[in-house]
Amino acid sequence: MYKIKNTRLISESRISIYTKYFIVPGIYRFPTNPLSVNLKLGYESYTIVLNNTSNSLFNGRSLSLMPTANYHFLRNESVDSYVGLGTGVSIDNIDVGVFNEGYKLHFAVAPQVGIRFINHINVYLQYYVTHKDFSRLVLGVGYVF
8 A cells, every 4th residue: 555645545457558659559769879758548547545535435547648758777688677757648537437527637747667578578667746636656567569
Protein backbone atom coordinates (compact mmCIF):
# COMPACT_ATOMS: atom_id res chain seq x y z
CA MET A 1 0.00 0.00 0.00
CA TYR A 2 1.41 3.39 -1.00
CA LYS A 3 0.56 6.75 0.58
CA ILE A 4 0.31 9.36 -2.15
CA LYS A 5 -0.71 12.83 -0.91
CA ASN A 6 -4.36 12.43 0.14
CA THR A 7 -4.72 9.12 -1.64
CA ARG A 8 -3.70 5.57 -0.74
CA LEU A 9 -3.26 3.23 -3.66
CA ILE A 10 -4.65 -0.21 -2.81
CA SER A 11 -4.30 -2.25 -6.00
CA GLU A 12 -3.88 -1.64 -9.70
CA SER A 13 -4.23 -3.27 -13.08
CA ARG A 14 -2.73 -1.64 -16.14
CA ILE A 15 -3.02 -1.93 -19.89
CA SER A 16 -0.69 0.20 -22.00
CA ILE A 17 -0.04 0.61 -25.68
CA TYR A 18 3.34 1.94 -26.82
CA THR A 19 3.55 3.41 -30.29
CA LYS A 20 6.59 3.34 -32.58
CA TYR A 21 7.21 6.53 -34.52
CA PHE A 22 3.89 7.63 -33.01
CA ILE A 23 1.97 5.13 -35.21
CA VAL A 24 2.42 1.41 -34.33
CA PRO A 25 3.89 -0.46 -31.27
CA GLY A 26 7.49 0.23 -30.28
CA ILE A 27 10.01 2.89 -29.30
CA TYR A 28 12.15 5.11 -31.52
CA ARG A 29 15.83 5.06 -30.52
CA PHE A 30 18.22 7.63 -31.88
CA PRO A 31 21.11 5.73 -33.52
CA THR A 32 23.93 8.10 -32.47
CA ASN A 33 23.08 8.77 -28.81
CA PRO A 34 21.52 7.01 -25.79
CA LEU A 35 18.09 8.68 -26.13
CA SER A 36 14.72 7.26 -27.15
CA VAL A 37 11.21 8.67 -27.48
CA ASN A 38 7.80 7.05 -27.48
CA LEU A 39 4.15 7.95 -27.29
CA LYS A 40 2.39 6.06 -24.53
CA LEU A 41 -1.36 5.48 -24.48
CA GLY A 42 -2.35 3.82 -21.21
CA TYR A 43 -5.46 2.76 -19.33
CA GLU A 44 -5.21 2.31 -15.56
CA SER A 45 -7.76 0.82 -13.20
CA TYR A 46 -7.01 1.03 -9.47
CA THR A 47 -8.62 1.26 -6.03
CA ILE A 48 -8.07 4.42 -3.99
CA VAL A 49 -9.02 5.73 -0.56
CA LEU A 50 -10.05 9.39 -0.56
CA ASN A 51 -9.26 10.71 2.90
CA ASN A 52 -11.63 13.66 2.57
CA THR A 53 -14.61 11.26 2.27
CA SER A 54 -14.23 9.27 5.49
CA ASN A 55 -11.70 6.80 4.07
CA SER A 56 -14.14 5.17 1.63
CA LEU A 57 -12.83 2.93 -1.18
CA PHE A 58 -13.37 4.08 -4.76
CA ASN A 59 -12.44 2.62 -8.14
CA GLY A 60 -10.20 5.00 -10.06
CA ARG A 61 -9.98 4.87 -13.85
CA SER A 62 -7.53 6.81 -16.00
CA LEU A 63 -6.74 7.07 -19.68
CA SER A 64 -3.44 8.82 -20.37
CA LEU A 65 -1.65 10.01 -23.49
CA MET A 66 1.97 10.85 -22.85
CA PRO A 67 5.01 11.49 -25.05
CA THR A 68 8.06 10.19 -23.18
CA ALA A 69 11.83 10.73 -23.53
CA ASN A 70 14.26 8.20 -22.04
CA TYR A 71 18.00 8.17 -21.41
CA HIS A 72 19.52 4.67 -21.70
CA PHE A 73 22.61 3.49 -19.81
CA LEU A 74 24.26 0.11 -19.27
CA ARG A 75 22.87 -0.97 -22.62
CA ASN A 76 23.95 -4.34 -24.02
CA GLU A 77 22.29 -7.28 -25.81
CA SER A 78 20.59 -8.68 -22.72
CA VAL A 79 19.91 -5.66 -20.44
CA ASP A 80 18.88 -2.06 -21.18
CA SER A 81 18.45 0.31 -18.20
CA TYR A 82 16.80 3.71 -18.59
CA VAL A 83 15.40 6.76 -16.82
CA GLY A 84 12.87 9.04 -18.43
CA LEU A 85 10.24 11.71 -18.20
CA GLY A 86 6.87 12.07 -19.85
CA THR A 87 4.40 14.93 -20.01
CA GLY A 88 0.86 14.72 -21.29
CA VAL A 89 -2.77 14.45 -20.28
CA SER A 90 -4.72 12.08 -18.09
CA ILE A 91 -8.49 11.68 -18.26
CA ASP A 92 -9.51 10.56 -14.78
CA ASN A 93 -12.73 9.36 -13.20
CA ILE A 94 -13.95 7.64 -10.06
CA ASP A 95 -16.25 4.62 -10.33
CA VAL A 96 -17.10 2.70 -13.51
CA GLY A 97 -15.44 3.74 -16.78
CA VAL A 98 -13.36 6.73 -17.78
CA PHE A 99 -15.84 8.79 -19.83
CA ASN A 100 -18.86 8.49 -17.53
CA GLU A 101 -20.33 11.46 -15.68
CA GLY A 102 -17.75 13.31 -13.61
CA TYR A 103 -14.60 12.66 -15.68
CA LYS A 104 -11.84 15.28 -15.51
CA LEU A 105 -8.98 16.13 -17.85
CA HIS A 106 -5.67 16.78 -16.03
CA PHE A 107 -2.13 17.68 -17.09
CA ALA A 108 0.32 14.99 -15.95
CA VAL A 109 4.08 14.61 -15.56
CA ALA A 110 5.53 11.12 -15.11
CA PRO A 111 9.17 10.38 -14.21
CA GLN A 112 10.10 6.74 -14.73
CA VAL A 113 12.93 4.25 -14.32
CA GLY A 114 13.09 0.84 -15.94
CA ILE A 115 14.99 -2.17 -17.22
CA ARG A 116 14.35 -4.06 -20.45
CA PHE A 117 15.59 -7.65 -20.61
CA ILE A 118 16.51 -9.40 -23.88
CA ASN A 119 14.96 -6.52 -25.87
CA HIS A 120 11.39 -7.54 -24.99
CA ILE A 121 10.59 -7.85 -21.25
CA ASN A 122 10.12 -4.36 -19.79
CA VAL A 123 9.93 -3.73 -16.01
CA TYR A 124 9.46 -0.13 -14.92
CA LEU A 125 8.41 2.12 -12.06
CA GLN A 126 6.53 5.30 -12.99
CA TYR A 127 4.94 8.01 -10.84
CA TYR A 128 2.13 10.10 -12.35
CA VAL A 129 2.07 13.61 -10.87
CA THR A 130 -1.38 14.99 -11.64
CA HIS A 131 -4.46 16.09 -9.66
CA LYS A 132 -3.99 15.14 -5.99
CA ASP A 133 -6.72 12.48 -6.06
CA PHE A 134 -5.28 10.75 -9.13
CA SER A 135 -1.48 10.93 -8.64
CA ARG A 136 -0.30 7.33 -8.69
CA LEU A 137 2.72 5.06 -8.52
CA VAL A 138 2.79 2.36 -11.19
CA LEU A 139 4.87 -0.79 -11.20
CA GLY A 140 4.63 -2.12 -14.74
CA VAL A 141 5.71 -5.32 -16.43
CA GLY A 142 5.21 -5.58 -20.17
CA TYR A 143 6.29 -7.13 -23.42
CA VAL A 144 7.78 -4.90 -26.14
CA PHE A 145 7.30 -6.17 -29.71
